[in-house]
Amino acid sequence: MEINKDDFINKLEKGLKELNIYYSQQHLDQLWQYYCFFKKENKKYNLSSITKAEEVIKKHFLDSLVILKHLDLREKKRWLDIGTGAGFPGLVLKLFLPGDSFYLLDSSAKKINFLNQLSYKLDLQGIRATHGRAEDLARVDGWRASFDHVSSRAVASLNILLEYAVPFLKVGGSAFFYKGPEYKSEIEAAEKALDLLDAQIKTSIKLDVPGLEAERYLLVIEKLKESDEKYPRRAGIPNKRPL
Numbered sequence: 001m002e003i004n005k006d007d008f009i010n011k012l013e014k015g016l017k018e019l020n021i022y023y024s025q026q027h028l029d030q031l032w033q034y035y036c037f038f039k040k041e042n043k044k045y046n047l048s049s050i051t052k053a054e055e056v057i058k059k060h061f062l063d064s065l066v067i068l069k070h071l072d073l074r075e076k077k078r079w080l081d082i083g084t085g086a087g088f089p090g091l092v093l094k095l096f097l098p099g100d101s102f103y104l105l106d107s108s109a110k111k112i113n114f115l116n117q118l119s120y121k122l123d124l125q126g127i128r129a130t131h132g133r134a135e136d137l138a139r140v141d142g143w144r145a146s147f148d149h150v151s152s153r154a155v156a157s158l159n160i161l162l163e164y165a166v167p168f169l170k171v172g173g174s175a176f177f178y179k180g181p182e183y184k185s186e187i188e189a190a191e192k193a194l195d196l197l198d199a200q201i202k203t204s205i206k207l208d209v210p211g212l213e214a215e216r217y218l219l220v221i222e223k224l225k226e227s228d229e230k231y232p233r234r235a236g237i238p239n240k241r242p243l
């Protein structure tokens with residue numbers, strides 16, 4: 001291990017304080033356990049190329065958490081994280097929103113296996129990791145039109161992501177997409193998808209992740225009406241022929 005627990009926690013606390021995020025000793029311990037397990041199992045489960053402690057703190061943990069201050073925390077919510085990978089942002093958000101229920105979805109069985117073991121180690125309740133493709137699950141009862149929020153980071157461009165995500169949302173629900181500086185051109189290219197899926201961009205927010213030079217943005221999408229049942233199209237089609 002290239003860093004000890006005290007140094008890891010010092011760096012993590014510094015970032016959380018800069019983000020103005022309320023945290024407890026339990027959060028710090030859980031994120032340390034998360035980091036250790038992620039680091040140990042990274043190769044086996046092919047998780048991420050970012051593995052140095054400082055980078056994991058900034059690019060995975062703080063980047064996942066930076067949206068907390070933009071959420072309405074008054075009511076408990078049901079979340080879906082599409083293409084969650086090693087749990088970013090879904091599992092990290094769950095630690096800070098313990099009363100919300102989280103569904104983590106990924107098309108890689110290995111990653112889901114990792115997340116199930118991690119959830120067990122952290123003794124988390126109200127979290128479920130599922131192996132599958134968004135296009136398939138969005139047609140299943142109990143998944144379609146049943147989430148208050150969908151999150152997704154680094155999975156696809158906006159026009160594709162909308163077709164994956166919007167059918168999962170309840171009418172009035174919102175999706176949170178983590179994006180880079182190219183988000184404006186993605187919005188332009190997604191005009192037709194927004195129209196066909198009866199969704200609108202509620203807001204775009206510049207995110208400040210402490211110590212991160214890369215520009216980060218949050219796109220908040222609102223679902224306006226029930227989705228046409230032809231969406232999403234068959235698995236693979238949204239990516240091959242985006243709306």
Ligand SMILES: C[S@@+](CC[C@H](N)C(=O)[O-])C[C@H]1O[C@@H](n2cnc3c(N)ncnc32)[C@H](O)[C@@H]1O
Nearest residue numbers: 083084085088106107108132133134153154155
């Ligand atoms: C680049 S990784 C990003 C992982 C994580 N969200 C992050 O930010 O670190 C993209 C992930 O999306 C998953 N994925 C891609 N297309 C998908 C789909 N249609 N349905 C479910 N998962 C998908 C991949 O298996 C992969 O784990």
